[in-house]
Amino acid sequence: MSSAAPFIFAGQQFQMLADRALFWPRHGALIVADLHLEKASWYAALGQPLPPYDSHDTLDRLAALAAETGASAVWCLGDSFHDRRAAERVAPAVAARLHGQAASTKLLWIAGNHDGLTGGAWGGEVADELVVDGIVFRHQSLAGETRPEVSGHFHPKLRLNLRGRLVSRACFAGDDRRLILPAFGSLTGGLAADDPVIAENFAGAYRAMLVARGRQLCFPCPGTMRDDATASRAARGAKA
Numbered sequence: 233m234s235s236a237a238p239f240i241f242a243g244q245q246f247q248m249l250a251d252r253a254l255f256w257p258r259h260g261a262l263i264v265a266d267l268h269l270e271k272a273s274w275y276a277a278l279g280q281p282l283p284p285y286d287s288h289d290t291l292d293r294l295a296a297l298a299a300e301t302g303a304s305a306v307w308c309l310g311d312s313f314h315d316r317r318a319a320e321r322v323a324p325a326v327a328a329r330l331h332g333q334a335a336s337t338k339l340l341w342i343a344g345n346h347d348g349l350t351g352g353a354w355g356g357e358v359a360d361e362l363v364v365d366g367i368v369f370r371h372q373s374l375a376g377e378t379r380p381e382v383s384g385h386f387h388p389k390l391r392l393n394l395r396g397r398l399v400s401r402a403c404f405a406g407d408d409r410r411l412i413l414p415a416f417g418s419l420t421g422g423l424a425a426d427d428p429v430i431a432e433n434f435a436g437a438y439r440a441m442l443v444a445r446g447r448q449l450c451f452p453c454p455g456t457m458r459d460d461a462t463a464s465r466a467a468r469g470a471k472a
Contacts, residue, residue, distance in 0.1 A: 265384025310344025
């Protein structure tokens with residue numbers, strides 16, 4: 233696929249997709265995070281009407297990627313719905329699309345901090361996390377996790393100044409052991425990939441990654457300074 237780049241993580245062959253998703257050919261799994269379905273209707277309920285098309289657009293893109301990759305499974309890594317009452321606002325047409333996706337692929341919902349998921353939602357399955365071939369898939373990166381881990385939650389974005397123009401693109405953030413996916417939803421914001429809130433999930437330097445014209449582009453992120461003897465000496469030297 234022209235929109236995909238081969239990607240090795242934890243000894244496994246993945247494809248990093250330009251449209252903010254990961255594909256695992258070995259398991260036929262399309263992996264996405266943070267769909268935030270029904271976000272526009274949440275704003276509308278608060279008196280801030282937005283066009284109610286975000287869920288349809290997100291599901292359009294999800295269905296297109298599932299068809300393009302030939303995915304037999306779709307794994308959604310949490311915050312698939314924007315709030316715990318989103319299911320009450322899902323329009324019949326959106327519900328039908330979710331049932332249709334579950335009928336054509338094995339749909340797995342990983343619970344997130346926003347979700348109000350219940351077992352068997354729209355024909356899918358619900359789990360707190362998933363472990364496949366030694367890799368943990370969960371919503372938010374867990375401190376102290378020693379296994380390879382794929383998660384979401386932080387909505388990383390790469391922000392660059394190109395010839396005086398600020399460019400912002402959703403991106404992956406990762407190192408050899410941890411990978412944080414960008415938000416897949418059509419109505420989602422983001423956090424700078426090198427923000428300390430994201431950096432603290434990594435043991436040291438890591439990379440912001442995205443796909444352009446079928447190539448993976450990597451941008452270094454320095455990580456946070458660890459509280460060890462070397463860091464302490466560096467800090468004392470800076471103060472001298």
